[in-house]
Amino acid sequence: MVKKLLHNVLFKEIVKGLKTTFSHYFVKEVTVQYPHAKVPLPDTHRGALCLLKYEDGKERCVGCDLCEAACPSHCIRVVSAVEEEENEVVRYATEFDIDITKCVFCGFCVEACPVNALGMTKIYEYSTNNKRDLIFDKPKLYEIGDLAYQEAKRYLVAHHQEGEDEIASEYRYRFPSLHGEIPEPVAKVEPEQNTE
Ligand code: SF4
Numbered sequence: 053m054v055k056k057l058l059h060n061v062l063f064k065e066i067v068k069g070l071k072t073t074f075s076h077y078f079v080k081e082v083t084v085q086y087p088h089a090k091v092p093l094p095d096t097h098r099g100a101l102c103l104l105k106y107e108d109g110k111e112r113c114v115g116c117d118l119c120e121a122a123c124p125s126h127c128i129r130v131v132s133a134v135e136e137e138e139n140e141v142v143r144y145a146t147e148f149d150i151d152i153t154k155c156v157f158c159g160f161c162v163e164a165c166p167v168n169a170l171g172m173t174k175i176y177e178y179s180t181n182n183k184r185d186l187i188f189d190k191p192k193l194y195e196i197g198d199l200a201y202q203e204a205k206r207y208l209v210a211h212h213q214e215g216e217d218e219i220a221s222e223y224r225y226r227f228p229s230l231h232g233e234i235p236e237p238v239a240k241v242e243p244e245q246n247t248e
């Protein structure tokens with residue numbers, strides 16, 4: 053009885069609570085006051101996807117569809133066409149869409165691309181009330197690529213897909229026409245006629 057009375061008079065529970073509260077004044081805070089402060093992201097971060105160009109402004113994408121085939125969410129759509137009439141193997145993407153609402157940011161499309169035309173950036177603030185805004189079309193993907201070119205390049209380096217040195221362009225396949233070497237179309241082999 054006396055013990056209970058003392059317990060109530062001395063507000064023991066309140067003192068205990070205040071002790072816990074004040075102890076946090078001396079601990080390094082871990083909460084970041086987003087959006088006023090932001091956590092620095094690593095180069096490997098998988099943010100908004102983008103399309104990249106070469107240093108001379110030429111589009112890297114050759115419309116090969118490998119990214120579309122690699123995507124587990126089926127959210128990429130590529131439509132390609134012949135770029136140079138004299139050589140039908142030289143192609144480019146006329147349309148390129150990524151439905152970001154379905155994307156799981158696995159990075160498989162970036163890995164699958166033979167020319168490092170796709171990259172991932174550290175951009176993550178693109179929430180919207182309109183779902184249609186989250187279908188990134190070709191102009192939008194190049195816009196992000198131009199805006200965050202260095203981030204996308206660092207992503208490729210961090211994932212060992214491209215180097216930082218002068219021979220960076222040698223790390224992955226580069227379309228021959230960019231080196232001024234247009235390959236001859238492969239001659240069609242006609243099946244031999246059986247004359248017997
Ligand atoms: S990151 Fe993954 S889910 Fe998103 S588009 Fe690329 S392959 Fe598809």
Ligand code: SF4
Nearest residue numbers: 113114116117119165
């Ligand atoms: S982004 Fe890469 S993998 Fe996808 S179509 Fe273009 S060249 Fe091919």
